[in-house]
Amino acid sequence: MWSLKPYKSPPSTCPSCKSDNEGFGTWQFTGLHLLGIGRCTNCGIKYYHNWPVGHGVDFPISFDDQSSSRYPQKSKKWLAEPLITAIRTGSNTTASVERMVRQTISDVLLLNCLDPCYGHILWKLFNAIYYQDLEDSQGIIVLIPANCQWLVPDFVAEVWSVDIEIDLLGLPIPQLDDFIREMTNQYDSMHILPASTHIDHGKFDLKPFLRIDKFDLVSFSKQQVCITFIWRQDRFWLSSTIGEWLNLIAIKYSQAWINQWLARKQLQKIKQVADLVLEQIPNAKFKVTGLGTYGIFPEYFNDLRQNRPDPKTEIEWCSTYQQSQLVIGVHGSNMLIPTALAAGFIELIPKSKLPFITEDILMKHPARFQTFLGRHLDLLTSAKLIAAHAISMIKDFDYLYKHTLAES
């Protein structure tokens, strides 16, 4: 494991002459990245490289101040270019850091969860589960955005919470670099955990993070039917390829009126699904959670949406998912916690997200139940077909459940 104390830094490859270099003696903690800074022993240029932490494990990036850079193409748009541009232009942002000490430790395992993508923050945080049984002097410190701090498990020794909007976390935070240097001096050792973003959630319990049990399948048919829709206003439920194009235009050119039009269409589609379900399951109740408060739902929806949810709201949403036979939403990190707690899900997936189909799903049932209760449908799927899936899942699961258990 690489460490800031005793100092042990990883090797890197020069972006100019491609020579391999031993670990550099200078580092910079940007927030998202831990960078090594030094000179190539072969060609002499000064360059930066990311330590193999988080996505740095799979995507090594090295670059100089001018024009040389080296990184996997797959990481270009979302990881490499934002980092290189920020360092070359000297862009940065500001944020205060709060330190919460729960347990006195001298040997630190630092788990850096800072990331401009909400889903990545969660996946990095889940790594904490593997470091519960440590020696007395050792402990994990979780570095995390303040609005995700409610998810940090109780066994974590310290929480360093950064008060910042998540989407700004691609930029270097000089105060954080100062803070990490100061803190490093206060411990006997500080190792940096790899913070994998692809760990197997099937192998551990999510309760230490969510602090609530998931929906109990025994109650599936006994409990009043509750379907929760997950709302977001930057990726919409669509009905045609025209909508897909408009969505792309709205994102690229920040056209608010298109967003509003798509949000109105989305609201109508959710209402259509609910109305079709009600025809077959008259006592079903509907809730809607998520980011954004566009429009007004009919009175038979319990509208729990927020523009800026605080921890109290997040916990209330968790309770809603835990009582839902079904959550329905568009693919994205917005589906992680809902699919961890609800009995089943329907996810609408854009074609561009097919390679990432598993990344936002935390549901874990035995295989037969998982197939039945976890449905991926195309983003353009009609309200009628979404409702047909929902109705079948609600009405037919009991038969599968009882017979599967009887066989085992």
Ligand SMILES: [Zn+2]
């Ligand atoms: Zn070189």
